[in-house]
Amino acid sequence: MSKTDSKPKLSRRNFLLVSAVAGGGALIGYAATRPSRHQRANDTLADGGDRFVTSWIRLRPDNRVTIYVPHAEMGQGVHTALAMMAADELDAAWELVDVEQAPATDLFANDAIVAGLGGELLPEFLTGLVNFAALPAAQIVNIQITGGSSSVRYTGENSMRVAGAAARSMLLECAAERWGVAAEECATESSHVIHSASGRSIAYGELADDAARLEPPANPVLKDRSQFNIMGRAISRRDIPPKVDGSAPYGIDAHSEDMLYAALRLAPVFGARLASVNAEAALAQRGVRKVVELEDGYAVVADNYWRAKQALELVEAEFAPTENDSVSSAVLAERFDRALAESNGSRDFESGDADAALEDAQDVFEASYRVPYLAHAAMEPMNCTVHIQGDRADLWTSTQDALGIKSRVARVAGLSEDKVTFHHSYLGGGFGRRLPFTWNVIDHATLIAQQVAKEFDAPVKTILTREEDMRQDYYRPAVHSNFKAAFDAEGLVTAWHNRFTGPIQVPGAAHIPYGIPNQSIRVVDVETHVPIASWRSVDHSQQTFFIESFIDEIAHRRGTNPYQLRMELLQDHPRHRNVLQVAAESAGYGSGLPEGRALGIAVQESFGSIAAQVAEVSIGSDGRPVVHKVTCAMDCGWVVNPDTAEAQIESGIIFGLTAALYGAITIEDGRVVQGNFPDYEMLRMADSPEIVVHLVESGNAPGGLGEPATPPVAAAVANAIYILTGQRVRELPIGDREFTLDRSLAGNI
């Protein structure tokens, strides 16, 4: 991005080839199900002896293979895992495999994730985000979204493996034809086709040209698990070496000599409009180029971010009053409770007749829970760099959906989509904040760049301060949830009655696996002015705290061991029972624990995986809970990369525990109170528990791993606290609440 290339005049072909050189790799991908893309790829990109033999796979004459991954790498190891899936089916030698981020062009749109899967297979996180009925087919297909713990499950299983297997069968066919033997006599191994009978062997790279002339088979035979050579191994992640020497590029690292920097202040009350601005003092500061006024905020543009940020404080601005200026968390809590009291809501799940069972009950037990709004607080603050030059633009930002963001910037800037070039980077954390439909910062950065472009030919990097990042998030929704359980004369649970505030973002999160005959689960939608979106594990993070706390309360009410009650009520869920048993045994459930410690347990299915967790907790001398150890048994079907899987589980637990112990975004005077880490505390090394992970392979289809470890931990900790103290945590975060040891429940674990 030096001045010399600040006015690139590149045709699509040139852009692709230039990028290929700059990235040290290659470029094209296309779906096995869409041979037209295959043809386009080779027609436009025939580059030396390189050939794209099928979707996402490019072979080189030196027998190296480049695998393009259409997902954002945000530390979940997706680049490595998906390349492993394609490479294994291809029978490639792993040391000959290069992994590249698929470019943000429609040639690399990730249709496997949505197209052709049928409604019932649509990743559930997308159903909450997108109204697919309202989208034209082309927009659904042109998607490169990363979220919903879906990459391995959908792209990996339905696209990467298929592409690898298709390429392998094409190479096999080409070799057999060249040798004049039957394809059945040939085999593949370590990036070679071999013919044992004649002792012949040929490298894939030598067959690339022939193979590229074939149409990929639509339904190639996939390997049986016993045939895996690469999948299932703890292979080192390809994105780690650049992350230890400072060279890994994040969106915020876009840099050029002539770059300008924008510090942005948005309306502190969501939805407020800018009323007046006096920028005189700011404009007089060193390095300040411009003050940009926006509908809902203002920005100072300078030649250095710190200068922009300092000058921003000198801008005198006022925002117009709104009807939400006096809204507080207390006001919202009252609104939530009133909604639950006044409305029966709409059906989420019903079976049997819960109302009748409650009426006939020997005993009815009620409990109400609530959790607050949460910010994502990704370590890389939200940022976006845009350089608009006439009818085209360059764009750098860390995003979970490159194609979506490119299209958004084009729309906001009034440019044609093919005139916007997206430059990929790693993400300094995503957790749902960098998904589509959370457009602030992106829109603002584009509008700022548009204003700047009238006077300066330079890229503009807009960065939110940590305080703005926290106060201008799209939050995990605050939720209130009320429960009633009915017991009959024998103490059996006959009804589960649940009313919670919505909206529902991921359907099914409030449903229970427990065999309770009468269930009534209904949602009451409540409107607020606080923007909300997906937060790691979405609705599961709140609902699992509620469900797994209430089932625990039911067990104690009945005088049953909480683990035993779960096992009894999960007769029809052998996978749940299995992970519960593995976690409980590993954690020493029911056996001797150090004095003053207790175990709490919780289980939840989300994103195709089932996680059971046991938290080992004590109460410190200051009355605060200390989480010593979390044991997790995870059934994610089967595992592509066990080391990455463990890392994701460790990560998910710490993310969930951070929220349980500390996380709260509160509202005063219509605006977010918290601004930086002391107010919105994070778990750190000293509070980080020992984590023990058991990957329980059931052989089912692979489940997600980015999110499923987050939901259960809050309830597991709360359930342990109850055993230690008799005090029930019904509101998160646990915060600085003090607890007192009470030994009376200690035997009941």
Added chain:
Amino acid sequence: MARFTLNGENRELDIEPEMPLLWVLRDELGMTGTNFGCGIGNCGACTVHVDGNALRSCVTPVGAVEGRDITTIEGLASVAGGANGLSPVQQAWIDHQVPQCGYCQSGMIMAASALLARNPSPSDEEIDAGITNICRCGSYPRVRKAIRALASA
């Protein structure tokens, strides 16, 4: 005028002395390995070494490091030595597959390197006290494992 040594090279810049070192590194020098996380010295993503000590560059005015010896993640390997262009701490981070998103890891590695330089065998309590950086991905168990391995090496 600000003068300091950066990864062994003398630097002289016409800059306000109150500008935090972080923004001098990132915006003036294009050294983007040192990261912006919080801007108040709380999260540690911006940790660099000044005369071998870990310091949070987002709250360190460049005027306060006048004439001092600054090492960033880009220069760590050449200062600390090691095989394959990596310091022993960087190599341990790969061996234990520590980073996830990786954004905090430049600072984490600089903090761990400074801790191990002054205390080659830190206890768990000393690791807790010495590593106060935030990792939102929760790499703490692996950071601890990597430091323990370095301590016993």
